[in-house]
Amino acid sequence: MNRPKVILYVSASIDGRITMGTNATMFDAFQQPELYNMMGTMEDWAGFTKAIKELYQPDMFLEGSHMVISETAELTKLPDYDGDPSELYQDFLPEDILRRPGRKTWTSLIDGRGRFRNGYNAECDDPETNMVYLSTQTAPPEYLAFLRSRNLPYMLEGKGRVNLPRMLEKVRTKLNVQTIATSSSGMLSGALIRSSLMDEINILFNPLVIGGFTIPTLFASPEPKCPSILPSRLRLLDLQTLKNDRLWLRYQVLNDR
Known part of the structure; x- marks a missing residue:
C-alpha cells in the first residue's frame, strides 16, 4: 500500500486512560486545569510534541x-x-x-x-x-x-x-504526505492499528491511576477474535525516563499479520 508512515504520540496514565472523563475533548484541560495537570502540564506536552517533531519531521498532523x-x-x-x-x-x-x-x-x-x-x-x-x-x-x-x-x-x-x-x-x-503524526488515541488509534495502518507508537506514561468504567483508553477497537482479529505485536525501540517519574516508551508496530 502506498501510504504515509503513521506515528502515534499520546499521554496516558499507567492504566491506559487518556483523559479524565467520558466524552471529554481536548478543551476540557482548559476548563479543569488542576485535574488535567495531573496528566502533565501544557509545558510537559509541548516538550513531548517538540521531541516528536524533531524525531519524525511529520508533514501532516491527524486527529479524530x-x-x-x-x-x-x-x-x-x-x-x-x-x-x-x-x-x-x-x-x-x-x-x-x-x-x-x-x-x-x-x-x-x-x-x-x-x-x-x-x-x-x-x-x-x-x-x-x-x-x-x-x-x-x-x-x-x-x-x-x-x-x-x-x-x-x-x-x-x-x-x-x-x-x-x-x-x-x-x-x-x-x-x-510522507509522515503522519497523530495524538488522537482511543477510537482513531484503535481503527488505525486494527487496519495495520500504524507504524510506531510513542506513549508518555504518567505516574497515576485514573480508573473509571467508561473513560477512554489508548486503543478502542473490536475485541480479538482468532484468526480474523489478532493482537498487534510490538518491538521496543526506546525507553526514556523523564522528569516527574514519567516514562516515554517508543515501539515499532510489527504489521506482519
Missing part, C-alpha cells in the same frame, strides 16, 4: 473528531444547501491553499459525519500549516458547502465512516 467535539454535543446549525449536491462530493483542494507560501505541513481531522463546524483553518495558530478535512461521501451537503464557503480543503472516502486505507493512499498521492 472526538478530540474536538463531544459525541453528546449539540451540532451547529448550518444553512440548507439548495444547489446541485453532486458538485460537493468531489475532493476540494484549492490551488491557492496547496501552493500557499510558507505552508509546510497539513493539519487534518477525520470527521466522517461533518460534526466539527467552526471553520477552523489552523493557519491562525500556525502559519506553517493548513487544515484539510477528511470526510465521507455521506457527509451532509450543508457541511461540505460550509467548508467550501470558507475555502477549507477536504477529501472524501467511504460511506458512514472514513475509509482509512483509501484515505491514507489519497493523502500520499494528492498531498505528497
